Amino acid sequence: MKTVVISLLGTTLDNRGFNQKRWGRWRPTLSLCQQPDLLVDRLELLCQSRYQDIADLLSRDIHSVSPETAVRQHNLLMPDPWDFESVYAELLDFARAYPFDLENERYLLHITTGTHVAQICLYLLTEARYLPGLLVQTSPPPRNQAVAGLYQIIDLDLSKYDQIASRFSKEHQEGTHYLKGGIETRNLAFNKMIEQVEKVAVRSREPILLTGPSGSGKSQLAKRIYKLKKRRGQLAGALVEVNCATLRGDNAMSALFGHVKGAFTGAATARKGLLAEADNGLLFLDEIGELGLDEQAMLLRAIEDKRFMPLGSDRETGSRFQLIAGTNRNLFQQVEQGRFREDLLARINIWTYQLPSLQQRLDDLDANIDYELDKYSQKTNAMVGFNKQARADYLNFAKSPEATWVSNFRDLNASIIRMATLAEGGRITPDGVEEEIQRLRRNWQGTESRDGPDLETLIGKPLDLFDQLQLRQVVRICQTSQTAADAGRKLFNLSRQQKNSGNDSHRLIQYLAKFGLDFKTVKQWAGQG
Incomplete structure (x- = not known):
């Protein structure tokens, strides 16, 4: 297999004058063709026409030290080698036009020469596989050694580097643990879902749709996603939350998109709006299924174009927010009923996660009880726990069909707070558990007639x-x-x-x-x- 090097002409390092003294000085591109253990069959030299004399001299010198190396020059148009956009575009055009032959040739991308901007662009194009090869870095020789210097080949397949791979794995595990609130959950389906949520949270800015019954933790998960992205430096703006069930009529338009002074009766001052407040941050729209169709239409455009029109204004404004939407409704059924826009659902349905109810995660009940107790202890500065029999009694009831957990984790949180508050000496006893069980039974019996579908x-x-x-x-x-x-x-x-x-x-x-x-x-x- 032939070895092909793609290198930018170094107008400073490759230019060591035109007299014989140049042979005593290290030249990075020439040095690649002087390595005893690296045979370069072809050198693709990227240069600008104004440096043609330097490129021609370098080509002749390479031929003299390595006659088997064919040099092909490619003229690039880079009037400003420090302009990132134009340099990247020129190198991308070269990569797209180049006839790579991966079956017969291996490619090395030389990133020692050129401006730092050009070196970064070569790195990015190689990492994205527009330039399908390995990076090669050259360095000058140590004192009193051969002028050819040293070289090192760098493979960007990070999975081959054990320490880097383990670091990424550790960061992924830490992120997953954070999204679960530090709770050591055992439910396999839930753990698998959170593992994917972590990957999506750190790799994507597309909308995320969280579905599931009320109290299943949609709001908590949205907050943790925001904090995780903030910790990774991916969001600079604020977390803006709103329950769409509280938005009605002009108030909905105004709250979401803002309004100008005098837009409607009572609009004495201008209002910025939640989308604008979430600029460069995260917007969490809980119960998005409660939005009216007009608000849905404007929201769709804001998601796609990052532009929207404040109420009463004749000028657009913009906001680069990431959206997380939450709902306990079946949005596909709402589309069929004409209550939700099909195009909006298609746009926010890129990453959809169904959060299970508490009854679907009873194997995580122990860990969540400990989490609620720790949260209570931190809030009150008082340690509270169950005695052995009390915990067994509570778990037996909590996992029985009788425990409906209508409000899911909100019910569990309220239950633990009540028992912890009434516990004497920081210990929850069987009597305290029995009292709480009776209270839960009464609460749930009272909701049976009004909760659930008609x-x-x-x-x-x-x-x-x-x-x-x-x-x-x-x-x-x-x-x-x-x-x-x-x-x-x-x-x-x-x-x-x-x-x-x-x-x-x-x-x-x-x-x-x-x-x-x-x-x-x-x-x-x-x-x-």
């Missing part, structure tokens, strides 16, 4: 109160289970133990079929109500 509307016929209450609980268990079999095990947790064999999912499917339902349909109801 069953009669969705089924299309009236139901007896008995059927409503029973079906609502079955629906809730289905929505917090991964599969019909998983839901069946929860619903028939006692009767299934009295059978030699049984198909819990079949029993559930038969029950749902009485109402013209199936498991998939019920799962899609999550977040409606």
